[in-house]
Amino acid sequence: MTNHSSKDSNYVISVEFLDGSGTRKAEGTAALNNFAPDQTAEEKAIGLSKAPDGLKCKITNVERYASM
Known part of the structure; x- marks a missing residue:
């Protein structure tokens, strides 16, 4: 991920993990704080369960918040 804004920002990224047929098997969240322009x-997503090997990762949402 790259911060394309003009100021330091915080990001919350939601992801889902899909098997070969496109079925969602797990979901997770990653956060980046004080991310400079x-x-x-690269960040690891965390979730409530371990995603099995071989899944594809898909970003489902990105929210940006300005750093204070």
């Missing part, structure tokens, strides 16, 4: 990062 043009900064790039």
Whole structure:
């Protein structure tokens, strides 16, 4: 992910994990805080259960909040 805004921002990213047939098997959330403009990062999503290997990850929502 890259912060394309002009100021430090916080992000909450929602993801779902899909099997080969497109069935959702798990979901998770990742957060980035004080993410600088043009900064790039990779983050692990966390959830209530471990997603099995071999699933595809799909971003379902991204919310940006300005840092204070």
